Amino acid sequence: MASLFDLRDGQVVLNAESLAIPIFNKIWKRDKTKSKEKANKEIAYIFFMCDFNSPYMAYPNTKRREVVLNDFMKDPKWKEDEDIKEAMGKYLEFQETHTMRLMKSAKGAVDKLTSYFENIDFLEKGENGKPLYNAKDVAINLEKVGSIVESLDKLENKIKKEIKTDSRVRGGGDIGLYER
Numbered sequence: 001m002a003s004l005f006d007l008r009d010g011q012v013v014l015n016a017e018s019l020a021i022p023i024f025n026k027i028w029k030r031d032k033t034k035s036k037e038k039a040n041k042e043i044a045y046i047f048f049m050c051d052f053n054s055p056y057m058a059y060p061n062t063k064r065r066e067v068v069l070n071d072f073m074k075d076p077k078w079k080e081d082e083d084i085k086e087a088m089g090k091y092l093e094f095q096e097t098h099t100m101r102l103m104k105s106a107k108g109a110v111d112k113l114t115s116y117f118e119n120i121d122f123l124e125k126g127e128n129g130k131p132l133y134n135a136k137d138v139a140i141n142l143e144k145v146g147s148i149v150e151s152l153d154k155l156e157n158k159i160k161k162e163i164k165t166d167s168r169v170r171g172g173g174d175i176g177l178y179e180r
Helices: 016-020 022-030 037-050 061-073 082-095 098-118 135-166
Strands: 005-008 011-014
Touching: 011 016, 011 037, 016 022, 022 037, 022 082, 037 061, 037 082, 098 135
Parallel strands: none
Antiparallel strands: 005 011
């Protein structure tokens, strides 16, 4: 994916192509000031909250939101409105690869599997009076968990390589933190 944003003079700015995307254009145009200071702050907020290579990704979601708000918005009353939420969703969508979508689905399945194991009750009976769970079936399923975890690790490493490849520059170097 070509980057939607550039870093110029220490500011995150939209690329010209990004203004063709309706939600980013809307955020840009709603700031009627000549300097577009508010739009630039909101764009920086979107970038640092959503970009997979953002240094703020090291923070958990809630902490990241707090830190990015303090660092860029400088207004404790500012809140994400529907346009900002839509732009964040769009930005995340543009970054997402097929592998990432697969990983997200796999993690959802793992969460359901976790719930299955957490809710096993060997004393619970079905309508026919027989136990719903038997130890042998549960043990077989538990044996398979290791290969599931291994597969998820491989998939996660593949995604990390995809992200790293997307952040490479001509000549084989990496884009520096302040060059992006």
